[in-house]
Amino acid sequence: MGKKYDVIVLGGGTMGVAAAFYLAKEGKKVLVIDQYSIPNTYGSHHGHTRMFRLGNGNGGQYVPLGKESLRLWKDLEEVSGKTLYQRVGALTVGHPKSEYVSEAIKSSVINDLTYEEMTASMIRERWPGIEIPDDYYGCYDPEAGFLFSEECIQTYKEEAIKLGAVVLENQAVVDLDIKSEQVTVFTTSADFTAEKLIVTAGAWIPKLLRSIDIPIKPLRKTIGWFKPTVEKLYSEGFPCFIFDTDTIGHYYGFPDFDGGGVKLGRMDLGYDCDPDTVNREFGAYEDDESDIRNFLEQYLPGAAGELVKGAASMFAMTPDEDFIIDIHPEYQNVCVAGGFSGHGFKFASVVGKILTELATKGETQYDISFLRLNRFSEVEKV
Ligand SMILES: Cc1cc2nc3c(=O)[nH]c(=O)nc-3n(C[C@H](O)[C@H](O)[C@H](O)COP(=O)(O)OP(=O)(O)OC[C@H]3O[C@@H](n4cnc5c(N)ncnc54)[C@H](O)[C@@H]3O)c2cc1C
Numbered sequence: 610m611g612k613k614y615d616v617i618v619l620g621g622g623t624m625g626v627a628a629a630f631y632l633a634k635e636g637k638k639v640l641v642i643d644q645y646s647i648p649n650t651y652g653s654h655h656g657h658t659r660m661f662r663l664g665n666g667n668g669g670q671y672v673p674l675g676k677e678s679l680r681l682w683k684d685l686e687e688v689s690g691k692t693l694y695q696r697v698g699a700l701t702v703g704h705p706k707s708e709y710v711s712e713a714i715k716s717s718v719i720n721d722l723t724y725e726e727m728t729a730s731m732i733r734e735r736w737p738g739i740e741i742p743d744d745y746y747g748c749y750d751p752e753a754g755f756l757f758s759e760e761c762i763q764t765y766k767e768e769a770i771k772l773g774a775v776v777l778e779n780q781a782v783v784d785l786d787i788k789s790e791q792v793t794v795f796t797t798s799a800d801f802t803a804e805k806l807i808v809t810a811g812a813w814i815p816k817l818l819r820s821i822d823i824p825i826k827p828l829r830k831t832i833g834w835f836k837p838t839v840e841k842l843y844s845e846g847f848p849c850f851i852f853d854t855d856t857i858g859h860y861y862g863f864p865d866f867d868g869g870g871v872k873l874g875r876m877d878l879g880y881d882c883d884p885d886t887v888n889r890e891f892g893a894y895e896d897d898e899s900d901i902r903n904f905l906e907q908y909l910p911g912a913a914g915e916l917v918k919g920a921a922s923m924f925a926m927t928p929d930e931d932f933i934i935d936i937h938p939e940y941q942n943v944c945v946a947g948g949f950s951g952h953g954f955k956f957a958s959v960v961g962k963i964l965t966e967l968a969t970k971g972e973t974q975y976d977i978s979f980l981r982l983n984r985f986s987e988v989e990k991v
Pocket residue numbers: 619620621622623624625642643644645649651652653654656658659660661780781782783809810811812813817830831832874922923924925946947948949950951952953954955956
């Protein structure tokens with residue numbers, strides 16, 4: 610029998626290392642295991658940056674979590690002495706009937722956030738690199754910006770280790786033996802036991818927690834970096850952006866803040882995939898570049914220059930695109946956090962705290978009622 614811990618965190622990606630940090634801070638003996646290095650380019654967190662916005666939709670329910678996340682990201686910057694967050698603002702823009710834009714405005718109003726509602730002409734005047742039809746409108750969030758994703762994960766890992774956490778990389782968990790008083794985790798070369806288990810294995814969760822029907826569907830997604838043809842139009846003063854168009858779909862991106870290009874991805878669509886066999890080569894699918902280039906040509910034409918690089922990764926989608934954070938319906942000593950549906954990174958800091966509270970106290974101070982598993986009526990014990 611291997612070494613015994615208070616808590617094992619299965620999956621040392623975005624949410625796993627955050628949980629490991631807060632558990633270690635609470636004085637818990639914690640082991641975090643990942644099948645790859647931490648961070649890595651196989652899950653959902655690579656690609657340098659992730660957008661942070663407060664005025665998210667869904668009736669504003671994510672806003673309190675977002676505020677707490679931002680506070681915790683700033684704490685992490687202070688503890689580590691690193692810059693992890695860049696505040697550059699974010700513009701949400703869309704067609705006249707876009708619920709995405711109206712939701713962003715509504716949640717800003719409900720939560721008393723600072724925001725600017727903007728007409729198409731105001732947007733074009735402030736950012737001349739943007740071309741949109743006259744009837745489009747937008748919502749600008751000045752507090753928004755982006756996090757350096759791999760750097761955040763690296764930092765949580767380093768700080769967790771300083772606090773005594775044990776981090777095991779490049780060892781896949783291949784089996785679990787869950788009992789109400791103890792969990793045993795089997796990797797390819799060893800086994801470990803703990804009182805509690807936190808499963809933060811991203812797109813792999815359904816493969817690991819097979820006794821419950823956990824509705825997470827992995828989607829292959831791509832991102833590309835493009836060199837603007839018009840200098841400076843998309844760098845200084847240019848915000849992160851989300852476009853809900855009525856012609857070609859829903860796209861998001863980042864300014865060219867470091868000369869590496871404007872980064873662009875698509876929020877909707879994507880290809881169903883298996884995380885163990887997905888083709889991670891950018892360009893493997895015919896539309897990997899053409900789809901995002903098409904958006905730039907129409908809406909940010911001066912950014913549609915040479916493709917600098919591309920990457921492929923995965924969203925882990927739930928049916929309603931809200932996260933799953935809960936205690937296992939059968940085992941009180943197991944927690945799960947997944948299905949972050951392409952918008953979870955910004956919340957990783959608070960998710961780490963929530964998981965720590967769930968694992969150590971069985972409850973959390975944060976309102977996660979809308980993220981619990983029982984909202985899916987089809988979730989059944991097998
Ligand atoms: C292209 C793209 C753009 C995005 N943009 C944004 C954005 O702008 N803003 C935002 O807030 N969010 C964004 N997201 C979403 C965000 O990045 C994800 O929600 C978040 O990274 C998910 O974290 P996770 O911990 O669930 O998964 P991951 O970070 O993928 O971690 C899961 C880990 O589990 C490990 N694992 C799995 N199975 C095993 C096993 N059997 N044994 C051991 N280890 C295992 C994996 O190796 C992996 O490291 C984006 C996602 C993508 C893909």
